[in-house]
Amino acid sequence: MLDKSCKNLLVRGVNWIGDAVMTMPALRALKKALPETKISLLVKPWVSPLFEHDPNVDEIILYGDEYKGIIGKMKLSRIIHKKHFCSAILFQNAFDAALITFLAGIKQRVGYNRDGRGPLLTEAVPVPQDEKIHHIHYYLKLLEQSGIHSENSYPYIYLMLDERLRVRKILQDLNRPILGINPGATYGSAKRWFPDRFAEIANWFIKDTSGSVILFGSAKEVEMADEIYKNVNSELRTPNSLQNMAGKTPLRELIALISECDIFVTNDSGPLHIAYAVGTPLVALFGSTDPELTGPPPETDGNNNVVISPALSCSPCFERTCKNNDMRCMYAITSDDVYYGIKKVLPEKPAVFFDRDGTLCRDNGYLNTYDDFQIFEDIDNVKLLKEKGFKLIGITNQSGIARGIVDEGFVKEINKIFIGRYYFNDFYYCPHHPDEHCSCRKPEPGMLLKARGKHRIDFKKSYVVGDKEADMLLAKAIGAKSILVKTGEAKESANADYIVKDLKEAVKFIIRDSGK
Numbered sequence: 001m002l003d004k005s006c007k008n009l010l011v012r013g014v015n016w017i018g019d020a021v022m023t024m025p026a027l028r029a030l031k032k033a034l035p036e037t038k039i040s041l042l043v044k045p046w047v048s049p050l051f052e053h054d055p056n057v058d059e060i061i062l063y064g065d066e067y068k069g070i071i072g073k074m075k076l077s078r079i080i081h082k083k084h085f086c087s088a089i090l091f092q093n094a095f096d097a098a099l100i101t102f103l104a105g106i107k108q109r110v111g112y113n114r115d116g117r118g119p120l121l122t123e124a125v126p127v128p129q130d131e132k133i134h135h136i137h138y139y140l141k142l143l144e145q146s147g148i149h150s151e152n153s154y155p156y157i158y159l160m161l162d163e164r165l166r167v168r169k170i171l172q173d174l175n176r177p178i179l180g181i182n183p184g185a186t187y188g189s190a191k192r193w194f195p196d197r198f199a200e201i202a203n204w205f206i207k208d209t210s211g212s213v214i215l216f217g218s219a220k221e222v223e224m225a226d227e228i229y230k231n232v233n234s235e236l237r238t239p240n241s242l243q244n245m246a247g248k249t250p251l252r253e254l255i256a257l258i259s260e261c262d263i264f265v266t267n268d269s270g271p272l273h274i275a276y277a278v279g280t281p282l283v284a285l286f287g288s289t290d291p292e293l294t295g296p297p298p299e300t301d302g303n304n305n306v307v308i309s310p311a312l313s314c315s316p317c318f319e320r321t322c323k324n325n326d327m328r329c330m331y332a333i334t335s336d337d338v339y340y341g342i343k344k345v346l347p348e349k350p351a352v353f354f355d356r357d358g359t360l361c362r363d364n365g366y367l368n369t370y371d372d373f374q375i376f377e378d379i380d381n382v383k384l385l386k387e388k389g390f391k392l393i394g395i396t397n398q399s400g401i402a403r404g405i406v407d408e409g410f411v412k413e414i415n416k417i418f419i420g421r422y423y424f425n426d427f428y429y430c431p432h433h434p435d436e437h438c439s440c441r442k443p444e445p446g447m448l449l450k451a452r453g454k455h456r457i458d459f460k461k462s463y464v465v466g467d468k469e470a471d472m473l474l475a476k477a478i479g480a481k482s483i484l485v486k487t488g489e490a491k492e493s494a495n496a497d498y499i500v501k502d503l504k505e506a507v508k509f510i511i512r513d514s515g516k
Contacts, residue, residue: 001123001146001147002087002089002108002110002123002143002146002147002148003086003087003108004033004034004147004148006034006037006086006087006108007036007037007038007086008037008038008040008083008084008085008086008087009030009034009037009038009039009040009085009086009087009088009089010040010042010061010080010083010085010087010088010089010101010106011027011030011039011040011041011042011088011089011090011091012042012043012088012089012090012091012092012097012100012101012111013041013042013043013044013047013051013091013092014043014047014091014092015043015044015047015092016047016186016270017046017047017050017251017270017271017273017274018268018269018270018272018273018294019135020043020047020050020051021050021155021157021270021273021274021277022134022135022136022138022139022155022273022294023091023139024054024056024155024156024157024277025136025139025140025150025152025153025154025155026091026136026139026140026142026143026150027039027041027054027056027057028056028153029140029143029148029149029150029151029153030056030089030143030148031055031056032151032436033143033148033149034148035435038058038059039056039057039058039059040057040058040059040060040061040083040085041057041059041060041061042061042063042080042100043060043061043062043063044062044063044064045062045063045064046251048060048062049250049251049252049255050157050251050255050274052158052252053158053159053160054157054158055158055437056437061079061080063076073096073099073100073103074103076100077100077103077104078104080100080101080104080106081103081104081105085104085106086106086107086108087106087107087108087109087110088101088104088106088108088109088110089110089111089142089143089146090109090110090111090112090121091111091139091142092111093111093112093114093115094115094117095115095116095117095120097111097117098111098117098120098121099117099120101120102120107122108122108123109121109122109123110122110123110125110142110146111123111124111125111142112124112125112126112127112142113125113126113127114127123146125142125145125146126145128141132290132292132293133293134292134293134294134295134297134298135293135294136152136155136297137152140152154276154277154297154439155273155276155277155297156277156278156439156446157255157274157277157278158439158444159255159256159259159278159477161443161473161476161477163252163253163255163256164256164259164260164476164477164479165476166253166256167253167256167257167259167260168260168479170257171214171257171260173239173240174212174214174240174241174243175210175211175212175240175241176211176212176262176458176460177209177211177212177262177263177346177347177348177458178211178212178213178214178260178261178262178263179201179202179205179209179211179212179213179214179261179262179263179264179265179342180213180214180216180257180258180261180263180264180265180266180275180280181198181201181202181213181214181215181216181228181264181265181266182216182217182264182265182266182267182269182271182272183195183198183215183217183221183224183225183228183267184217184218184220184221184224184225184267184269185267185268185269186218186220186269186270191267191268191269191286191287191288191289192224192267192330193267193285193287193330193333194330194331195224195227195228195231196231197333197334197335197338198228198265199227199228199229199231199232200231200335201265201335201338201339201342202215202228202232202236202242203232203233203236204335204339205339205342206232206236206241206242207236209346211241211262212240212241212242212243213232213241213242213243214243214244214245214257214261215228215229215242215243215244215245215246216245216246216249216254216257216258216271217245217246217247218246218247219246219247221246221247222246222247224246225244225246225247226244226246229242229244245257254271254274255274255278258271258274258275258278258280259278259279259280260479261275261280262280262281262346262347262458262460263280263281263282263283263342263345263346263347264280264281264282264283265282265283265285265338265341265342266282266283266284266285267284267285267286268284268285268286268287268289268291268294268295272284272296276296276297276304276305279304279445279446279449279452279453281304281305281345281346281347281452281453282296282304282305282306282345283305283306283307283308283338283341283342283345284296284305284306284307284308285308285309285330285333285338286307286308286309286316287309287310287316287327287329287330287332287333288316288319288329289316290309290316291307291309295307295309303345303453303454304345304449304452304453304454305345305453306341306342306344306345308333308337308338308341310329310332310333312328312329312332314328314329345453345456346456347452347456347457347458347459348456348458349389349391349455349456349457349458349461350389350390350391350457350458350461350462350514351390351391351392351393351425351451351455351457351458351461351462351463352382352385352390352391352392352393352462352463352464352465352510353393353394353395353448353451353462353463353464353465353474353480354382354392354393354394354395354424354465354466355394355395355396355442355464355465355466355467355468355471355488356394356395356396356414356415356418356427357396357488358466358467358468358485358487358488358489359465359466359467359471359485359487359488359503360375360376360379360394360418360422360503361373361374361375361376362374362376363467363488363489366400366403366405366406367400367406367410367414368400368405368406368407368410369410373414375417375422376487376502376503378502378503378504379422379503380422381503381504381507382422382423382424382503382507383422383423384507384511385507385510385511386423388511388514388516389516390462390510390516391425391426391451391455391457392422392423392424392425393424393425393426393427393428393448393451393455393457394415394418394419394424394426394427394428395427395428395429395442395447395448395451395474396411396415396427396428396429396430397429397430397441397442397470398411398429398430398431399430399431399432399433399434399441401431401432402431402432402433402436403433408431411429411431412429415427415429425455426451426454426455428440428447428448428450428451429447430442430446430447442468442470442471442473442474443470443471443473443474443477444474444477445474445477445478448474448478459478459479459480460479460480461514462478462480462481463475463480463481463482463483463510464478464480464481464482464483465483465485465503465506466482466483466484466485466488467484467485467486467487467488467489467490468488468489468490469490469493469495471484472484472493472495472496473495475495475497476495481497481498481513482495482496482497482498483496483497483498483499483500483506483509483510484496484498484499484500485500485501485502485503485505485506486499486500486501486502487501487502487503498513
C-alpha cells in the first residue's frame with residue numbers, strides 16, 4: 001500500500017505522448033487522494049509540455065539525453081536523491097524506472113511487477129490479467145491496488161487562454177469548419193492510412209462544407225503531409241482552404257491548434273489522444289492496433305468520436321510493419337467510411353449557453369430550497385432563440401455540492417425545470433470544489449465540450465450569456481461571443497463582447513447579431 005502520509009511523491013511518467021495523455025486521470029486521482037502532497041513528475045522532454053499548467057502536477061523533472069547510460073542514470077539518481085522523495089509510483093513499465101528510483105534511495109517504490117524489476121520494488125503490484133483493459137484503466141488500477149481511490153475521469157489537457165487566442169489568430173483566415181488531418185503514426189507504417197485517401201477526404205470536405213483543412217505531422221512526417229497537399233485539387237489549394245503545418249508546430253502549439261479544429265481525422269497516434277483530451281470531435285482509424293486498448297475512452301459523453309476498425313482475422317496484430325506485406329486492414333478502411341464518420345460528428349448547430357444563478361434566476365448564494373428559487377420574469381424570451389434554431393444549454397458551477405451545503409438531487413430538480421418548462425435542450429452542472437481544478441468548472445470548458453459532443457454544437461456560431469467574469473472568459477476559451485447580463489454579480493467586464501440589462505435584451509442582441 002502507498003504511504004499516504006508521504007508529502008513528497010515522485011511519479012515516473014511514460015515516454016509516449018498518447019500514453020502520457022492516458023495517465024492524466026491517474027494523476028488527477030493521486031492529487032485528489034493526496035491534496036497536501038507535492039507531486040513531481042519525471043518524464044522525457046518531448047512529453048513534458050502535455051503537463052504544463054496541469055494543476056495535478058507540482059513539479060516536472062526532465063529525463064533528458066544527458067542521463068543516458070549507467071553514468072547518466074547514476075547522475076539522475078543523485079539529483080532525485082537530493083529532493084528527498086519518500087515514495088515513488090512508476091507508471092512507466094520499464095526496468096529503468098525501478099532502477100533509477102532504487103538508486104535514488106526512495107524508501108517506497110510502487111509499480112507493476114513486470115520486466116524483471118520486481119526485486120527493485122517495495123510494492124510489486126500484480127499486472128492486470130484482463131487483456132482488454134483500456135490503458136487509462138491500466139494506470140488507474142495501479143493506484144487502486146496501491147490503496148488509492150481512483151475515481152474514473154476523462155483525460156484533459158489544460159490550455160491557457162493566451163494559448164487559445166494565439167492559435168485562433170493564426171487560423172483566422174481559414175474558412176470554417178476546419179478539419180484537422182494527422183496522417184502519421186510514430187510507431188510504424190502498419191498504423192498509417194494512405195496519403196491519397198487522406199487527400200480524397202480533404203477534397204470532399206472543402207467542397208462539401210466550404211471549410212478548410214490543416215495537415216499536421218512531426219518533422220519526420222513532412223514528406224507524407226506534402227504528398228497529401230499535392231494530391232488535393234489545385235483549385236482548392238488556397239490559403240483560406242488548405243494549410244500544411246507538418247513539422248512546424250511545437251507540442252503546446254499543436255495541442256492548441258487541435259483544440260481549435262472543428263473535427264479531426266487521425267491514425268492511432270499521439271495526436272489522437274490529444275484530440276479527445278481537448279474535446280475535439282474525431283474520427284480515429286485503427287488497423288494494426290486495438291481501439292479497446294488505446295482508442296478514445298469508452299466513457300465518451302455524447303458520441304463525440306467515431307472509431308473505424310475493420311474486422312479482419314489478422315487485425316489487431318500490433319506489428320510496426322505489416323508482416324503480410326499487404327496492409328489489408330488499412331485498405332479495408334474506405335474514404336466513404338471516413339467521410340461518413342466526419343458527417344456523423346461534425347459540429348454544425350448554433351447554441352446559446354446560459355449561466356443559471358444571476359442569469360436565469362436570482363442568485364441567492366448557494367441555492368438549496370425552493371423558497372429561494374426565483375426565476376426572472378423575462379425568461380420566456382429565450383423561446384425566441386429556440387424558434388430561430390439555437391440549442392439552449394444551461395451551464396452552472398455548483399461547488400456547494402462538494403462543500404456539503406447543496407443537495408445534488410435538488411440541483412438536478414432545478415435544472416430539469418428549465419428543460420421541462422423553458423425550452424432548454426440540456427443543462428449541465430459542475431459539482432466540484434474549486435480546489436479540485438477540474439475541467440468542468442467555469443471558465444474551463446468541460447461542460448461545453450460535453451454539450452458539443454452530444455448536440456453537435458458549432459462553438460464559433462454560438463453565444464455565452466452570464467453574469468460573472470468566469471462566463472465571459474469561458475466564451476473566449478471556446479471562441480463564442482460573450483454577453484454579460486447585469487442581473488447578477490458583475491455589472492461590467494473587459495472580456496464581454498456585449499453588455500445588456502437583462503435576458504430580454506440579450507435575446508434581442510443575439511437574434512440581431514446572428515442575422516436570424
